Amino acid sequence: MNQIICTVDLVLLTLKEGALQVALLKRDKEPFKDVLALPGGFIHAEEDADARGAALRVLKEKAHITAPYLEQLATFSGPARDPRGWSLSIVYYALVSIDIVEQVGHSGRDQIRLVDVDKLMQLPFDHQAIIGMAVDRLRNKSQYSSLPCYLAGENFTLPQLQRVYEALMGGELNKVSFRRKMSEMGMLEEVDGRFGLAGAHRPAQLYRLRPEHREHLSLLERGL
Amino acid sequence: MNQIICTVDLVLLTLKEGALQVALLKRDKEPFKDVLALPGGFIHAEEDADARGAALRVLKEKAHITAPYLEQLATFSGPARDPRGWSLSIVYYALVSIDIVEQVGHSGRDQIRLVDVDKLMQLPFDHQAIIGMAVDRLRNKSQYSSLPCYLAGENFTLPQLQRVYEALMGGELNKVSFRRKMSEMGMLEEVDGRFGLAGAHRPAQLYRLRPEHREHLSLLERGL
Known part of the structure; x- marks a missing residue:
């Protein structure tokens, strides 16, 4: 009936030296293999309790971070955002202190790269727009x-x-x-x-x- | 890869005699045929530009309302919310004045039923929880x-x-x-x-x- 690619993506934000930074990972497969992007993955209907469960699983598997404070940001969708076809991504954002990110950085095989949200390079998919919305939400909600x-x-x-x-x-x-x-x-x-x-x-x-x-x-x- | 049912649902809210009311429609097919529920439908990857486009299409087809102010509320997901299987619904809420709802009520073949949000009966799927979140969001954002x-x-x-x-x-x-x-x-x-x-x-x-x-x-x- 539907041929829709269902994924979750995570915007992991931290403060380093007073600047807001987002965690990116090199993608391990096509499309955009080896390019830095938000951690994300397919929803696994057979094991995930819901989209939030998928997000926590992806965060643990790819960024080795467990149970942070997680909020649903929004769902991004359409035929053009993923070269594989009509896709939707349910996006969560998580805030973690720099201590946790650095602990993981020392132990993990997948290297997390922190990038200042105000100095983002071109990113694959619609990840730049996603990060922009997460940063707006965080700044607004901080008030x-x-x-x-x-x-x-x-x-x-x-x-x-x-x-x-x-x-x-x-x-x-x-x-x-x-x-x-x-x-x-x-x-x-x-x-x-x-x-x-x-x-x-x-x-x-x-x-x-x-x-x-x-x-x-x-x-x-x-x-x- | 994924066998996930992808839908959109709409929480259409209006004020009638000072009370906040939600628009419900009798479902025209199983599951829950003939039971009142939120207007909703499958995402059509071949025609919808994105989930918002699907929501606008469903709103027009089922409630005969075009182009209201629409906001994405959240995405609800999991194996238990729909008897057909693991599903996700990207939910939008729309605010419309009672004039518009009543105009449609007079012309439409699908009869919209307005129900006070504080006096909801049992609803199919997780529609009660969805309406609860939409009402909270609206009341909060009104401030x-x-x-x-x-x-x-x-x-x-x-x-x-x-x-x-x-x-x-x-x-x-x-x-x-x-x-x-x-x-x-x-x-x-x-x-x-x-x-x-x-x-x-x-x-x-x-x-x-x-x-x-x-x-x-x-x-x-x-x-x-």
Whole structure:
């Protein structure tokens, strides 16, 4: 009935040296063999519980990353995006801290390449448009949610978290109002007896996401 | 390679007597023949330019509605949602004013049934979950966008538009701040020399969406 190619693709975003970067992998088969592209693969109806399950499987198999915070971005479709024929790709985006990406980079056989999202080269399929939409969504959602916390690592100080938000939103935030908004969302807890360094090497309390907030976003009624 | 059923479904929402209603149609074939469900259909790779094109075609064929404001909601997938096998449905939602639905109701052979979204009966497939997500998205987006304008008809007074926003957001809005926010989005224009009725039968200026704002949402930096 339908001859439609059904795939998932993943936009894996991280912050490195204050710049938003996307993870690309060399494709291991045609079309576009050996060209850098988003990690992706076919949906396997016989084993995947749903498209999200396919995305998690692909992420684990190809990027060796398990269970990050994953959101469905959108589905891209049409006859021209894949030279093999009419295709659709259900795209998920995931935010991972640079520690996790670098850990994987050291162990993995498939080399992840991080590329600054503002300096993307030509990419196969419609991957450039996909990344553009993911970056827009992330930047927009950063204004009123806990989404950026997933880029801050497991433990972080409030100044570190503020720098993550600022890097995503592209501007300085007021410290007092930033802290009030974070506390309003109620998703952070102190890490007992652990301190990091704030400005001028003063010790600063370390925080982490509360367990019940790790898989669901917290939202602000009014943005930052 | 993949035996995946690829469909689109449409959540068509309207406001009737202040209540948000969803358009359902009796299914004309198995599974669930003669049962009310969301309008939907297979993607036709040979004729549809993309999933959005399939959604517009289905909407026209089954609900006789052309070119409304359409947004992709999400893709629902898995082995259990359709008795025919592993399936995915790319879901779009559309907002249409009650005038348009009723015009179609009078002419169409397929009878659209409007059901209050808060009083839904059991529906086939995962259509209840789909409608729930569409309603959440609409209510959430109403807070900071021009989205509700698509429910207000072609021409409307500001008090009428405010009642649409209030019906969606479930609470009263301050008139002065509502008007300031509408003006901030800049999407309305006066309809020359046309007046409707405001409270106590005083005449009130009629407005409509500016042509350049009919296909793209206007957004507020800070919500209503």
